[in-house]
Amino acid sequence: DTGVSQDPRHKITKRGQNVTFRCDPISEHNRLYWYRQTLGQGPEFLTYFQNEAQLEKSRLLSDRFSAERPKGSFSTLEIQRTEQGDSAMYLCASSPGLAGGPTDTQYFGPGTRLTVL
């Protein structure tokens, strides 16, 4: 298993454009998380999926953001009408999601660096 992968690694876009990122989790991991990290900060939680169900969304996730995990495997994060404030590293993580398990460690991908001009 090669770990969590994300595509693309870098994205430069103009303000107002839409962008979509993809995350492939570790196989058979039931939970998938999206985080955003800006300079000088730790990662901030955006949303997570248990299989294909999106169970929680942070208030950071504005209406311009949407995430899907249609078959419970890979996930996409779309940002519509991008703004300069969306420039950040977008990180995906997956975990086994074992029922009732508190020790559910999240493993991160390399991230997608978004720059909005």
Added chain:
Amino acid sequence: DQQVKQNSPSLSVQEGRISILNCDYTNSMFDYFLWYKKYPAEGPTFLISISSIKDKNEDGRFTVFLNKSAKHLSLHIVPSQPGDSAVYFCAASARNSGYALNFGKGTSLLVTP
């Protein structure tokens, strides 16, 4: 509101000595704590974790201590090696929020030869 705080932005330690990284949290619902290591242009790499039912967890050179009454945890690295130089993030999660991680701002560790 920052629920996990790492008050030292940076730390410099000589090779072979002990590195101690500190972390404080405010949310008493947190029941699982993790440390991640991050190199530039990479995602965080899981290092070690501890459940709230324990006060210590050890893995090789890395030991995490949890003091629940003080809402404080620390990561000890002994002996420190130059390859340990990276940014270390403390993270905490709670069962009632799906174990979404709350991260501190990180501490940049530099281990000098």
